Amino acid sequence: MSPLARRRWRQFTRNKRAYYSMWVFLGLFSLSLFAELIANDKPIVMYHAGELWFPVAVSYTDQELGGTLPSEAVYWDPFVLDLVESSGGWMLWPPIRFGYKVPDMYIETAAPARPSARHWLGTDDTGRDTVALLIYGFRLSVLFGLALTLISSSVGIAVGALQGYFGGLVDLLGQRFVEIWAGLPILLLLIILASIVEPNVFWLLATLSAFSWMTVVGVVRAEFLRTRNFEYVRAAMALGDSDLSIMVRHVLPNAMTAALTFLPFILSGAVTTLTALDFLGFGLPAGSPSLGALLAQGKTNLHAPWLGLTGFVTVGVMLTLLIFVGEGVRDAFDPRRTMVASGVAR
16 A cells, blocks of 8 residues: 555544444445345255255255245245155244245235334335345445446546547537536436336446436546646657556546545435435336335335335435545545645654
């Protein structure tokens, strides 16, 4: 790690709110990556007929377990449970024995059910466990936000680099295009496209990426306009170095400093956009583990306040952690704060 990177890291760790928020967010996200081992309607490991089975990773049919149906086995079905127990087998279940896809067929009350020992945060109006929806929805939201942030930032950095480095007509036409593209009504276009194409994760990711890349264009363009006149850049040009090499090796590292400060805020914006679209019904397909759909169910079922409170608290905590981390990253990359911290350290 370079001395500058170490100073920035020390500056980030001095912001305790950002530092602890980063670890809390990483801890929650790491747990959500193992959602199948935490909340699932399939056992993690099963011993049956003298063999070990792994239903959480492999799909087994009812016939393979000794039943009669050619479809995938339903492990919480009493017939399957008796089949395994009669062979002297056993099942190792996750802590939450419900997934986000299949509703609880043996629920004792009408859905949405209240929180209980069986369903810690109750169920939604279709009988699906709220905790399972929460875990899978959190993972999907963060992964979607990371993918959207990566794609949109890459496109925005490339566009801003081309405008700032070449300037002139390229910059002029590029700026006019960015202004026109940024003025398009994104929500209206999404509503029109949703009526034509059945939305899915990849379709939604591609559509939002096409309208989310303008965030970092301005700062990257400004850094390239400033840095291209430095002496070491002009020296590289005089030595015959290619434009691509100069942009990547000499100018881009300076521009990335400004662009990196935007990434946590872009991520929080991506999560908010997905949640809002799912809440309005123009996001992921029905049945997907979505925090926005959970909020929409809370609005529809006002007599089940646990649905709205669960979604609101989850989204609020997630965005708060990301904003705190973003503030810490912004301060760590601020050259004035970095120099002051370096002077204090000496």
